[in-house]
Amino acid sequence: MRELLLEVFNKLLDRYGKQHWWPAQTKDEVVIGAILTQNTAWKNVEKAIDNLKKARLCSLNDINKAELDLIKEAIKPAGFFNQKGLYLKNVATFFHKHGGFDQLSKFNASKLRELLLSIKGVGRETADSILLYAFEKPMFVVDAYTKKFLKRHEILTSDDYELVQRFFMENLPKDVGLFNEYHALIVKNAKEYCRTKPICRGCPLEDLL
DNA sequence: CACCAGGAATGTA
């Protein structure tokens, strides 16, 4: 199974190249983007982040100080702005209370995940995205695409988040760079082949079906 | 026009 997962990774990387995730300029933006992209197309998140930058609200510190309604107005393009406005406030408060990235980095990945999950608005995928792409902890990120991808290629059919996550983490070297690219490549591939196309023509994993 | 997007919280049984 280890070899299969590495083979799949190599084929994806060979086809698509590095994805350079997370698409953000700062760690704060990774956290903000992780909230904004919940069940939302990244294109819309970009608009929201653009608005936040123009309003000088694109850091956790700024979000802490800012009026909630200003945040909501800026993030409207990303949808669910009433919830996400509150969620951003919750996350910003959390980072402030815990002394920011420097202090939080001292926790091990498991403990930090637990802390992140205690924030209202941060679920498993959001927590893991923050752990991997902002804290650079070797935590595999699972999303809807990942499950579709595994089913489509008949590798694993489970919908259980933790199970799918363990499947990757127990069968791959715990490497931040590897987890980073792997998740991004799965998303890239799934967007292309796991939506409307019933047959996998031209997919780099065609021969695995 | 319907359907979905890099989910999570909440409620019900």
Added chain:
DNA sequence: TACATTCATGGT
């Protein structure tokens, strides 16, 4: 534990 509902904008 398992499943349904709600949240909202913008692209296809």
